[in-house]
Amino acid sequence: MRLHEIDEGLFDGVHEVVDVTHPEVTLGRHLRMPAHVLYRRASVAEPGGNLDEGVLVLLLTGPNPPAHTDPDTLAPLLRRLRPGARLLMLAGWPVADLPVHRLLDPLGAASCQVLAAVPLDRVAIRGVHAALLVQRVDTVVAPRPHLPGRTPQPDAGTAPPSVPLLRMANEYVLTDLTVRPVRRRLGELADRVADLDRQLAERDARLDEADRELRDCRARLAGHESTAGPLLGRLLLRGPRRAGAGLRRVLGRQRSPR
Structure with missing residues (x-):
């Protein structure tokens, strides 16, 4: 998925984007x-x-400062967000290495909820592996599955944004993001196992066919051996010369195609 595709309503109601990434990082053009x-x-x-509401903050966090903002320094920025303001947090870690435990506390303490967490195509932005769409909320939104489309909006019927409730909601979304590659890998391995099972079944079928052919050959050989002794004895009784000629005729008939 590309950066501008993470949410159909990314810029709904947005009148200003505040880019707080490092001066040498240029991500605005991807939006x-x-x-x-x-x-x-x-x-x-x-x-x-x-x-305030209508402002979208653009941030790049990751393991390599100063290009990446350390997640342990996010708390002051998150506390400045007012209800309705959004933060588009880009992650410089591979999805499986996202430090979920370092994000949950500052997000919950600032009443911020992760509305969407999506992996990004490698070719989209070099060194950016995922995007988290965060919003300062007054009410907690029910987490949605990882599907393209519009993120859910807070409504007055949901519970107030207590820190434990926000932490659970954020942990659900972020954990789902990090385990997604594992699920995909498990699916690939399951497909590989199924393919190997098919190959083994085909090999067993070929071995069974070869075993049947071997048994047939042994049976024919046993039949030839059972008749060879008496036949050779009769030929030898005719004398060496006649026996040789008869044996050559018999062998010729056995070697000729049926």
């Missing part, structure tokens, strides 16, 4: 922002302005 959306760069420590 395909509508023309009416204002784009500005800032720093994680000083994002500037009000991060």
Whole structure:
């Protein structure tokens, strides 16, 4: 999946994108922002302005500072988000290595919920493996399966965003993201096992056929051996010369095609 495809409603209601990635990192062009959306760069420590509803913050976190923001330093930025503000967090770790445990506490403490977590194509953005769409919420949204489309929106009928409830919701979404490659690998291995089973069944069938042919050959050989003794004895009684001629005729008939 490409970055701009993670959510059909990514820019619904968005009037400003605040890019707090490292100055040498250029990710804004991958967003395909509508023309009416204002784009500005800032720093994680000083994002500037009000991060209210209608603002989308762009962040790259990962294991390689300074290009990547350390997840342990995210808490101040997350606390500045106001209800309705969104954060598009790009992950520089391979999906299976995403440090879920380092993200859950700061997200929950700042009343932020992960609305979507999707893997990104390797060719989309070099070194970026996943995207997390986070929103500062007043109510908790029921997590949705990993399917393309519009993320669910908070509604007044859900529970208040207590830290434990947010942690469970975020853990569900992030864990599902990290185990997805394992499920895919298990599916590939299951397909491989099925293919090997098919090959083994075909090999066993060929071995059974070869065994039947071997038994037939042995049976024919036993039949030839059972008649060879008496036949040779009769030929020898005729004398060596006549026996040789008769034996050559018999062998010729046995070697000739039927």
